[in-house]
Amino acid sequence: MSNLLINYIQVGAVVLFGIGFMILLLNNNLIKKIIGMNIMDTSIFLLFISIGFIHGKEAPIIVGGKFHINGYVNPIPTGLMLTGIVVAVSVTSFMLALTIKYYEKFGTIELDEINAIKKNNN
């Protein structure tokens, strides 16, 4: 239990991941699915950055060729997450474009409505 309290950032990240995952999986509205995907990805970014963060250290930016006395936080997770954000943004935009196409073809963005319409037609 105390472990959960000490690592509260990680716990929060995993809880957020679960929320995003369930929204992406269970919701029928496409826009809500995209929001769920973004929550999921953001939770992973949070987890990654919390791994690299060290209390009391500076941001890893060197000004004027002088190194800071306190030392720096680990810059690699932050750098990785820049790439992760780019990936998430491109997937989001692609999904939004597909959603527009879906709306043009079917006239709705609810995935279950389509099945209901099909059943009524049969």
Next chain:
Amino acid sequence: MKLISLTLLNVTSSSISKINTLELIPLLTIMILMMGAFIVPILKNKKNVYKISLAIFSLVFIMNLVNLVNVINNGIFMFTIGHFSAPFGIVFRIDYIESIIGLLFSFVMLMIVWYSMYSLEKEIKVKRVSFFYTLNLLLLASLLGIIYTYDIFNGFVFLEVSTLAACGIIIAKDKKTNIKAALKYLILSTLGSGLVLMGIAFLYSITGHLSMEFIHDELVKSAASNQNIILISLILFTVGLGIKGAMFPLHIWLPDAHSSAPSPSSAILSALVIKAPIIFMIKIFYMVYGKNIIQGTVILNILLIFGSLGMIMGSVFARRQKELKRMIAYSSVAQMGYIFFGIGLGNELGLLMAVYHIIAHAVTKSSLFLAVGSIIEQTGFKKIDDIKGIGKEMPVTLAIFSISAFSMIGIPVLPGFISKWNLSLASIETGKLYLLAIILLSSLLNAAYYFPIIINGYFGEDNLDGKVFRSKSKPIKELMPLIILSVIMILTGFFSGKIIELIKFGSYF
């Protein structure tokens, strides 16, 4: 400060050492493909699009061939990109398996692209042809990247690129079903890549590295104290890559996506796109975690169970389909089951056969999909019942279909037989004899849905009534890539000993 000086040191020391020009090939192929992806869409003349993309794919194929010869002669090598060595920079590790799979992917892609030159415009709008080739170039680049890379985060980025490009070649057709299928694929794939990224985050939190070699070293040191995290990250990787690789209960996106896409895309999706995540999975299992850690967990047994389920249920579902392409898509699920089964056996022969079956299935399924594509294109029939007597109208195409189907069923000498035979041997080796029954049952089920098509196609009085010999067959020039693919498929069976030996050299086991 230490970090920066260390990097600088590495730069100076490695730039002094000379690089063999042949070792540049893996990086160069990816760069050429990516540059080609930028050149193709700005070309105005449609003929140039075909010519240039075919030229690029041929060049990549030849370069991969040279690479394989180089690896056979000089052994495994590591290639550091931009002279930044392992913990900080990205490294490619070119092993025997990597170079064989790279050659396979570029060969199959070349054949499919060659075939698509004659038939693509009948399926998608002329305006979209150049974009289709752009996506194909990007797709091959990302797949080769997944195979070559020795850095898990780099692998993840390439995995995402391949997902987006694969979605692109599904929706090239712009029909209702395509958009629905692509959305389904994209949603499940994002779930999968989210899980993979979470797995990487867990691994990074206990090891502090992204290079596979360094993670492995750290994991071996601290395996005993981190068992829970190791298990969690393993499950995340397995499920995430299992979604992308169509592991049985997670395969639900595959039939829609593969059956609705234009037939060259279905061939690419079935032969290549679902294979790369599996190679990545094998790499993660045996290069990152290592044999000892993997065999101490339950993950291999889980893979074995899901693989067996896929082998049987995939065939059962395929038997029930009425559409030809959908049936073949479900057959892919069954064949992926064999690969997961091979990995799940957990011994060396099983792993070898998983890799061999990747090769066998890529060659077989691509020719199967292209043959079906040309049948649908010439007759306009999609249902299995409608194409009775097709053997008289399109004898060559159905012959290619039959050879590939025989390989799927497991007729001796053909590659499908070799992998089934060796998988049986591998399961005897592990002492689990009941697995033989699963392999046998799955083979019988395969025969149950492939044979009726072949028999109804060639024989039967009422089937052949009113059919004119060769009335719908394509010119031999357009069938050339298909014929080459099936010849290579038969050769893969004939020279299976050689291929398996080569895979064994670079075995991760």
